[in-house]
Amino acid sequence: MEHFAVIQSLCRVGLATQDDKFRKQVERLLERLKKAGDAESAESLDRLLEAQQQSLALQPSKVELSRAAVGERLTNSVNPPHDRESSSPLAQIIMDPGSETPPPVLTPDLQSALDSLLQEWVDYDELRTLGVAPTQSCLIFGEPGTGKTVTAMYIATRLGLPVVLARLDGMMSSFLGTTARNIGALFEFANRYRCVLLLDEFDALAKLRDDPQEVGEIKRVVNTLLQCLDTRADLGLTIAITNHPNLLDPAIWRRFEVKIEMPLPPPDERERLIAGFLRPLSVQDSGVDLLSWASEGATGAEVRSMVNAIKRYSVLQKTGEQRGKLDPQDILAALQRYYITSAKLEDRSRLGTLRDDPKSLARALLTSEDGKFTQSTVAHLLGRDQGTISRWMREEPA
Incomplete structure (x- = not known):
């Protein structure tokens, strides 16, 4: 579908509002794409809908306690216990x-x-x-x-x-x-x-x-x-x-x-973390895939730190209405800058690969076990034509 990247970004932002009517319209669009035989676009929308559903499932709902809760009710007027010598609070x-x-x-x-x-x-x-x-x-x-x-x-x-x-x-x-x-x-x-x-x-x-x-x-x-x-x-x-x-x-x-x-978050949980941390930025799926790939082996706190670096980049490098929109090349540039200024990188091999020459990076993305990158998306990410990426893959690795 022409201009699908724009439509996809709009769907991502709209679904973040958790509006049931908007979700219903996205589901209708998904059915139209399936009938039209646009499998790639339909899969992208399906992933967005699934991510939003999983996010809703995480919203905590209080359980109804029976007589289990014993003791006095704690209120804002109650002061915590203090250390007798220093008078500092213990909690x-x-x-x-x-x-x-x-x-x-x-x-x-x-x-x-x-x-x-x-x-x-x-x-x-x-x-x-x-x-x-x-x-x-x-x-x-x-x-x-x-x-x-x-x-x-x-x-x-x-x-x-x-x-x-x-x-x-x-x-x-x-x-x-x-x-x-x-x-x-x-x-x-x-x-x-x-x-x-x-x-x-x-x-x-x-x-x-x-x-x-x-x-x-x-x-x-x-x-x-x-x-x-x-x-x-x-x-x-x-x-x-x-x-x-x-x-x-x-x-x-x-x-x-x-x-x-x-445990460290597995790939699917890491993607859900990324989707939540990125809000309200509008990011194409290939940019999200790159961030997920680069954060392999990262903790939830490290994923948040990476996403925060991307948000800062969007403010520093974008102006006006473009501040809330990042293409995959922006994600790559932001992650490369994050790599330079971050500690504990010796066990973050994928993140370090982002600083390699474009040919090595292209090969790393296309041969990764994730299987989410195509020559077309890598070409767009690196600002090259698909023929160049294809030629790089035919050459012997350095």
Whole structure:
């Protein structure tokens, strides 16, 4: 279809509004394209519709708790506990965690696991009749930037509970006994109110007690933490987050009923992340495919950083109405600039390939396992004619 790239961009922007009437018109256009035999255009629209549907499915809906939520109601007027010596707060109270972070992009298996965990709290009374309680402790671990905190906030949002967020690395004190006292004060506060207790940087305090590098104080701290976890077991949901599960004391590890590892996003989840982060920019599918290809092995946080670099590029390099529109060549230029200014690139081989000569880049794109690039799209991306790309592919690689 002539000018389909423009129509596709309009559909992408319109679907982002989540207007049902607009979606219906896009579905009608899809049927027309299928009847006309335009398979390539129909496939592109089908992908847009599927991405929008998946985005809607991620919108968190609160579960209806039974009598599971015990304790006083936490309000904005309640102050968090403080360190007695420094008067600094031991935690941050987040009344509406859903407004702080967007819903996470989860694999189907992980989404199913979280749904089951949340359903336990809905069926609290039925579980109690069988002599068991819903899951009340959860450890989330994985590489930095994989969405651990976002997932914890998502759980709290679905439960309709505020979050008491404690970064345990900030609770350490040089005064003997103060760290243990701070831990006790934190748990005493969380046990009083209906909330989700979120322990960030958990490995800072839950270290191995037989670590020869640690002094005796850490053993007292871990023992206090174990006792506090035991007293909270029947009072609410506790979520701990760590980047280093191997540093945790085995006794601490056993205190958590559920352990969730946050993996690096697979290709389809990464594309959904990209589509969400790109809004409201208008980007052709080939540009999205390039960004997805270049971000192989990246965490969700790294994908967001790459997309933010593209948005900055759109403001710095475009003027007027063109600021919201980027063609694939713009995406390539923005990613090349991002490569120059970004750290930790030794394990980002695809991103580094973007700085290679055009011939090597063309070969890398066309021989990748993704299978999304054709000689036509690569020619457009590199500003060459298709005959040149075809000749490059026939030549022996350097």
